[in-house]
Each structure stands twice: as structure tokens, then as C-alpha cells.
Amino acid sequence: MGLALAACVKAYNCIFTTSDKQSKEKIDILRALGAEVIVCPTNVPADDPRSYYSVAEKLSSETPNSVWCNQYDNLSNREAHYYSTGPEIWEQTEGKITHLIVGVGTGGTISGTGKYLKEQNPNIKIWGIDTYGSALKKYHETGEFDEEEIYPYITEGIGEDIIPANIDFDIIDHFEKVSDKDGAVMTRRLAREEGLLLGYSAGSAMAGLLQLKDRLDDNSMAVLIFHDSGTRYINKVYNDEWMKQNRFI
Ligand SMILES: Cc1ncc(COP(=O)(O)O)c(C=O)c1O
The missing domain is CATH 3.40.50.1100 (Rossmann fold)
Known part of the structure; x- marks a missing residue:
């Protein structure tokens, strides 16, 4: 949510990946703020190409001039x-x-x-x-x-x-x-x-x-x-x- 708000103010495009177990309201609120949300399957291993971790990493490598915020490993x-x-x-x-x-x-x-x-x-x-x-x-x-x-x-x-x-x-x-x-x-x-x-x-x-x-x-x-x-x-x-x-x- 914080990132989505900051992206609005700074006029950045913001893409989130999330898992399909997260509540619909969370996804709707991010979309209301103009973010793109990609919903990925929950029940796959983290290193599966379909997981929300892998999809985010792949998107960032394929999108020029992008930053992968990576809440897990970004200190x-x-x-x-x-x-x-x-x-x-x-x-x-x-x-x-x-x-x-x-x-x-x-x-x-x-x-x-x-x-x-x-x-x-x-x-x-x-x-x-x-x-x-x-x-x-x-x-x-x-x-x-x-x-x-x-x-x-x-x-x-x-x-x-x-x-x-x-x-x-x-x-x-x-x-x-x-x-x-x-x-x-x-x-x-x-x-x-x-x-x-x-x-x-x-x-x-x-x-x-x-x-x-x-x-x-x-x-x-x-x-x-x-x-x-x-x-x-x-x-x-x-x-x-x-x-x-x-x-x-
Ligand atoms: C609802 C909720 N509870 C707890 C946590 C855990 O916080 P942290 O990721 O800082 O460990 C999160 C993280 O996003 C969360 O969304």
C-alpha cells in the first residue's frame, strides 16, 4: 500500500505480484490506486516460475528502467x-x-x-x-x-x-x-x-x-x-x- 501511494505521487508505474490466497479487498485497493496487480497461484513452490516471487523477478529483469523492490530481501x-x-x-x-x-x-x-x-x-x-x-x-x-x-x-x-x-x-x-x-x-x-x-x-x-x-x-x-x-x-x-x-x- 505504501509503495502504491508513493508511486501515485511520483508518477511511477507500479506492478505488484501477489498470491491468490490474499483477500480480494487488498487487490482491489491497490488497483484503485492505479497499480497493476498480477495474481499468482499460492500452492506452488517458491522457486516455481509461476510463484509470485519468480514472476516479480522475471518482470523486473524484462522491464527496462525498473526497480524490483523485493520486500523479502531488500534490507x-x-x-x-x-x-x-x-x-x-x-x-x-x-x-x-x-x-x-x-x-x-x-x-x-x-x-x-x-x-x-x-x-x-x-x-x-x-x-x-x-x-x-x-x-x-x-x-x-x-x-x-x-x-x-x-x-x-x-x-x-x-x-x-x-x-x-x-x-x-x-x-x-x-x-x-x-x-x-x-x-x-x-x-x-x-x-x-x-x-x-x-x-x-x-x-x-x-x-x-x-x-x-x-x-x-x-x-x-x-x-x-x-x-x-x-x-x-x-x-x-x-x-x-x-x-x-x-x-x-
Ligand atoms: C497482514 C500482515 N501481517 C503481518 C505481516 C508481517 O510483517 P513483516 O513482513 O514485516 O514480517 C504482514 C507483512 O506484509 C502483513 O501483511
């Missing part, structure tokens, strides 16, 4: 969080934060924010939220990229079938996996019980924190990052039929 991603999100959280908690909980996709948010916060106070714990079907947690714990860990899942925005350069595994203390169902159910609870209409990965982050609650005590100040608003998920987690189709309710 400007995590740097932006080092200079913005990290200081914002440190200042707003007056340095009292003890735990940061973040859903991990490209790893830009957790790595940049976490690095800044650990530089201020090395005792702050940085916990990443992962999905079942993603290779990240096992890679963090064993150093092994295990393809057996990878299978299609429904949660949007977190978990990976690649190891993005933006993930700084050294600053992450723990990865917690959250199921598609637990994330979806918690997303709805946050709306109805807290009045927070948030995206699917926000529910996963909160569900993950509750799975880890015994590691917190009265002196803890845990900060969760909620990555998205709920309007793009109205026809998914907020829709009873969709929830029933996926056997989540």
Missing part, C-alpha cells in the same frame, strides 16, 4: 522499522517495554523494531509469531530449512516458505506457532470484545501471546504489533459462512 524494509517503529515504541512505553510480540512474514517489522529495542535494553524479549505450514520456527531453532514443514495454510501475512534476508534470527528469542483456526477465532474476539477491528495476523499475534502468557508476570509490559485493519477481511474471518467453510466455527 531497507527492516531499516525503516529500525528508524521508525522501534523508537516510537521505546518512547511511547517510556522505556518500560519488556516483551515485543510480532507476526513474522518478511521479518522486516520484527527485525528492525527488535534491533532498535534490544540496543536500548538487551533484556527485552522479542517473540515472533509463526504459522503451521511455515519453515521459520524450525529454521530458528535448528538452522535447518525443512521442506517437510511447508504446506498451504490460510492465515495471511505471516509464515514463510522461504528464508527472507530481512529476518534477523539472532535478535528473535522465540518463535510461537499459531493455528489458522486459533488466529481467526481470536481476530473475531478482538473485534467483538475489544472493539478492535483488525486483520487476521493480529488475531494470530494475540493468540500467540496468550499461548505464552505463563512467561509473563505483573512486571511485564508486552507490546503487540497489529499489522492490518479489519476492513480487508470482512469477507473472510468476519464472515460466518467463510468461517464455517474452513471449519473454524
Whole structure:
């Protein structure tokens, strides 16, 4: 979304590749801003020529005078969080934060924010939220990229079938996996019980924190990052039929 807005202001042509599991609203909003969106199949390996990673790379090599932003491996991603999100959280908690909980996709948010916060106070714990079907947690714990860990899942925005350069595994203390169902159910609870209409990965982050609650005590100040608003998920987690189709309710 940020890139699409910047492209409008700078009069650049912007082309996005995405996977067909992403909500329709996300694609519609990008197109509304004049961007071109190419929708690629989700259930193919990352190195398959049809994957959204491969299509983006090929487009950039074939398009003269183009830049491939590549959110996965372009370290400007995590740097932006080092200079913005990290200081914002440190200042707003007056340095009292003890735990940061973040859903991990490209790893830009957790790595940049976490690095800044650990530089201020090395005792702050940085916990990443992962999905079942993603290779990240096992890679963090064993150093092994295990393809057996990878299978299609429904949660949007977190978990990976690649190891993005933006993930700084050294600053992450723990990865917690959250199921598609637990994330979806918690997303709805946050709306109805807290009045927070948030995206699917926000529910996963909160569900993950509750799975880890015994590691917190009265002196803890845990900060969760909620990555998205709920309007793009109205026809998914907020829709009873969709929830029933996926056997989540
Ligand atoms: C909805 C949502 N949640 C979480 C994330 C994960 O953030 P990051 O890519 O910085 O790890 C993303 C990333 O785009 C996202 O779109």
C-alpha cells in the first residue's frame, strides 16, 4: 500500500505480484490506486516460475528502467522499522517495554523494531509469531530449512516458505506457532470484545501471546504489533459462512 501511494505521487508505474490466497479487498485497493496487480497461484513452490516471487523477478529483469523492490530481501524494509517503529515504541512505553510480540512474514517489522529495542535494553524479549505450514520456527531453532514443514495454510501475512534476508534470527528469542483456526477465532474476539477491528495476523499475534502468557508476570509490559485493519477481511474471518467453510466455527 505504501509503495502504491508513493508511486501515485511520483508518477511511477507500479506492478505488484501477489498470491491468490490474499483477500480480494487488498487487490482491489491497490488497483484503485492505479497499480497493476498480477495474481499468482499460492500452492506452488517458491522457486516455481509461476510463484509470485519468480514472476516479480522475471518482470523486473524484462522491464527496462525498473526497480524490483523485493520486500523479502531488500534490507531497507527492516531499516525503516529500525528508524521508525522501534523508537516510537521505546518512547511511547517510556522505556518500560519488556516483551515485543510480532507476526513474522518478511521479518522486516520484527527485525528492525527488535534491533532498535534490544540496543536500548538487551533484556527485552522479542517473540515472533509463526504459522503451521511455515519453515521459520524450525529454521530458528535448528538452522535447518525443512521442506517437510511447508504446506498451504490460510492465515495471511505471516509464515514463510522461504528464508527472507530481512529476518534477523539472532535478535528473535522465540518463535510461537499459531493455528489458522486459533488466529481467526481470536481476530473475531478482538473485534467483538475489544472493539478492535483488525486483520487476521493480529488475531494470530494475540493468540500467540496468550499461548505464552505463563512467561509473563505483573512486571511485564508486552507490546503487540497489529499489522492490518479489519476492513480487508470482512469477507473472510468476519464472515460466518467463510468461517464455517474452513471449519473454524
Ligand atoms: C497482514 C500482515 N501481517 C503481518 C505481516 C508481517 O510483517 P513483516 O513482513 O514485516 O514480517 C504482514 C507483512 O506484509 C502483513 O501483511
